[in-house]
Amino acid sequence: MSKENTNTSSIVSKVWAFCQTLRDDGVGYGDYLEQLTYLLFLKMADEYTKPPHNRTMPIPSEFAWETLTSKSGTELETHYNIMLRELAKEKGILGQIFVKSQNKIQDPAKLYKLIALINAENWILMGVKDKGDIYEGILEKNAEDTKSGAGQYFTPRPLIKAMVECLRPEPNKTIADPACGTGGFFLAAYDWIVDNRELDKEARQFLKYETFFGNEIVASTRRLALMNLFLHNIGDIDSDNFISPNDSLITTSSTTYDYILANPPFGKKSSMTFTNEAGEQEKEDLTYNRQDFWVTTSNKQLNFVQHIRTMLKTTGQAAVVLPDNVLFEGGVGETVRKKLLDTTNLHTILRLPTGIFYANGVKANVLFFDGKPSSKDPWTKEVWVYDYRTNIHHTLKKNPLKLEDLRDFITLYNAENINKRAETYNADPSTGSGPEGRWRKFTYDEIMARDKTSLDITWLKDKSLADLDNLPDPDVLALDIVENIEAGLASFRAIIEGLK
Secondary structure, X not given: OOHHHHHHHHHHHHHHHHHHHHHHOOOOHHHHHHHHHHHHHHHHHHHHOOOOOOOOOOOOHXXXXXXXXXXXXXXXXXXXXXXXXXXXXXXXXXXXXXXOOOOOOOOHHHHHHHHHHHHOOOOOOOOHHHHHHHHHHHHHHXXXXXXXXXXXXXXXHHHHHHHHHHHOOOOOOOEEEOOOOOXXXXXXXXXXXXXXXXXXXXXXXXXXXXXEEEEOOOHHHHHHHHHHHHHOOOOOOOOOOOEEOOOOOOOOOOOOEEEEEEOOOOOOEOEEEEEOOOOOEEEEEOOOOOOOOOOOOOEHHHHHHXXXXXXXXXXXXXEEEEEOHHHHOOOHHHHHHHHHXXXXXXXXXXXXXXXXXXXXXXXXXXEEEEEOOOOOOOOOOEEEEEEOOOOOOOOOOOOOOOHHHHXXXXXXXXXXOOOOOOOOOOOOHHHOOOOOOOEEEXXXXXXXXXXXXXXXXXXXXXHHHHOHHHOOOHHHHHHHHXXXXXXXXXXXXXXXXXXX
């Protein structure tokens, strides 16, 4: 191992060790991440003001990094609290990083130690990948902490990489995510472009400052996204903020994009909290009255499908993670599916297994579709479905999803020419004739003839039902039962909410 790798590994160990120390004091991964974000941002801004950079930073002098390193005890705690409050009032990324910021480290001695830990390193000199990996690692740990609920903002990185590999984004084109969470799709797209495309100076500048656009309405999550991108060399400490705090569904996007990669938040209903006349908190379903939407509904997922279609250039490509209900729900759901089939080329669906998301009981799919200009004829001619759910068993701990698990799908997707695809067949003659592999196509007419134009298509036999001698391990079976019960409960809750 090189000296540089050893040093990075040592820093990772220190950052993690101190995180565990704070957890003993009741400071969760999320709170630790936030404090790390504030302090890292200030330390790196300070590094940029020194040789060889000698840049002028937008940090007010009374809140410069040295004002933290020169204090301790109650004086440090008081100054830090004032600093967080005042920096939140600043413009641009600076203000967005510190908006609604709070000091969650109640012991001044621990705060002093964290500042010393960060102060001991030169973070700008550290490789982009190294400091980015440190941050991504803590983001993932935070997502694993089910009590925090942070898992809903964290899409499995192997799935993200597979989606990006299928879209194969070109340089000098725009990439958007209307619900970007901690920025995972942006990072994967950035890495893929850097590793697979020839980039001149102009293309590198475009990639850094003009490629990515997102929305994230949760202030703490948006803060993590901005820092995550900054640590991965996307944007700059004093550049414009390209992650909007606005609800992306409220209005039509002011521009259209070349690529859209997204995993909109789970949960069917869009709602807002308000205070009634009695002073009590109540929730009200949100419906978005958009002239460019096909239907008006409070179903959050269907609204995101409609919104993403309006954001997409007529030459653009989209890959979106969506729950099963979007594929089979009747009424407005059927209308949205028909319109999507007619106005875009919905060419591919990847059926995902359970056990890969931090939110339990999630049954989801990835829909791949291309933007198209107006036409009197439907753009979708055939939909290819890859079933990576039937007889697949993943768990977050023992058998997590890996990129290699999706390699067969990526190959069959054939991004070089999606018009040259071939169905896969089961080589076992005992299964009878017909395609029994995981990759099948269905024509537009076949789908339109299905009940409610359902895209929830299965054809493989569940081996656990057909062969009792080859049942999965008991822990896998138990997990399947839990996943199905939780998915059923989620559906019942949605029905109850609808009846209310």
